[in-house]
Amino acid sequence: MAQLIDGKAIAARIRAEVQADVERLKASRGLVPGLAVVRVGEDPASKIYVTGKKKAAEEVGFHSWEHALGADITQDELLARVRQLNADPAVHGILVQLPLPKHIDAERIIAAVSPEKDVDGFHPVNAGRLSLGQPGLRPCTPFGAMRLLAEVSCAPAGKRAVVVGRSNIVGKPMALMLLQADATVTICHRKSDLPREVAQADILVVAVGVPELIQGEWIKPGAVVIDVGMNRKADGKLVGDVAFQAAAQRASAITPVPGGVGPMTIAMLMRNTFIAASGGV
Numbered sequence: 001m002a003q004l005i006d007g008k009a010i011a012a013r014i015r016a017e018v019q020a021d022v023e024r025l026k027a028s029r030g031l032v033p034g035l036a037v038v039r040v041g042e043d044p045a046s047k048i049y050v051t052g053k054k055k056a057a058e059e060v061g062f063h064s065w066e067h068a069l070g071a072d073i074t075q076d077e078l079l080a081r082v083r084q085l086n087a088d089p090a091v092h093g094i095l096v097q098l099p100l101p102k103h104i105d106a107e108r109i110i111a112a113v114s115p116e117k118d119v120d121g122f123h124p125v126n127a128g129r130l131s132l133g134q135p136g137l138r139p140c141t142p143f144g145a146m147r148l149l150a151e152v153s154c155a156p157a158g159k160r161a162v163v164v165g166r167s168n169i170v171g172k173p174m175a176l177m178l179l180q181a182d183a184t185v186t187i188c189h190r191k192s193d194l195p196r197e198v199a200q201a202d203i204l205v206v207a208v209g210v211p212e213l214i215q216g217e218w219i220k221p222g223a224v225v226i227d228v229g230m231n232r233k234a235d236g237k238l239v240g241d242v243a244f245q246a247a248a249q250r251a252s253a254i255t256p257v258p259g260g261v262g263p264m265t266i267a268m269l270m271r272n273t274f275i276a277a278s279g280g281v
């Protein structure tokens with residue numbers, strides 16, 4: 001039976017580390033990191049996410065502000081708000097909660113955030129820095145997944161890593177981070193032969209959004225499995241993209257859903273905001 005990778009406990013430890021770093025920063029430079037979260041409209045899931053981020057920010061000792069804007073805000077008004085936050089020296093991190101209403105071009109809004117304050121790591125400059133192997137703010141979810149690998153002493157160097165899913169926020173940056181860590185990386189998508197590719201993986205990261213797509217029998221014995229998926233089934237149960245029970249029979253370590261990657265995302269957002277505030281990218 002695989003070792004369970006306890007993302008909840010690891011995330012709590014990271015938040016405690018950030019809190020200690022904030023205290024040191026306050027003492028040494030009189031600086032308090034500030035995180036501004038912008039939310040547009042009344043999407044209930046976005047409200048829950050933003051509340052969680054704000055609470056975590058307060059717990060680690062940041063200043064935090066929620067900018068709750070009406071669904072009818074124009075693109076220009078939203079751009080103006082982002083520019084105002086870019087110019088505010090008390091704000092070190094800016095996060096625009098996605099999705100945005102349809103009449104707003106999300107790519108333009110993301111590109112308007114100063115790359116130095118882009119704590120989501122979605123700005124084209126930060127994506128470019130990652131692909132060039134340069135320091136920069138990294139997307140929180142794959143950044144957290146890398147930390148989970150480190151926590152189970154899984155060094156990617158020389159290993160075969162397979163990433164299923166190629167989204168700009170998870171799959172692609174995940175593959176680049178693994179490559180940067182000297183893994184041999186394969187990226188899979190809808191046209192890939194999943195059973196064949198998955199069978200090669202010493203490290204398997206799945207970010208697809210299809211409940212239990214990856215069957216346990218495909219997994220290489222001893223693989224480390226990171227399941228990013230979060231899918232709500234008809235009975236209300238939350239499941240990942242990997243058939244957990246069967247996968248746990250073959251893997252050496254595996255993340256549960258919930259309680260694996262999920263809690264890491266907010267923890268790494270706190271880490272990113274600290275990095276942005278302390279100028280330590």
Ligand code: NAD
Binds near residue numbers: 167171209230
């Ligand atoms: P997305 O929809 O943007 O991307 C999904 C990717 O999976 C696409 O690249 C697509 O090509 C690929 N894909 C879809 N169906 C496939 C199939 N049948 N076979 C192979 N590839 C397939 O999704 P995303 O934003 O990357 O999120 C993926 C999952 O991760 C979702 O369940 C999401 O809820 C979850 N997620 C969790 C966190 C977290 O904090 N834990 C953060 C982000 C996303």
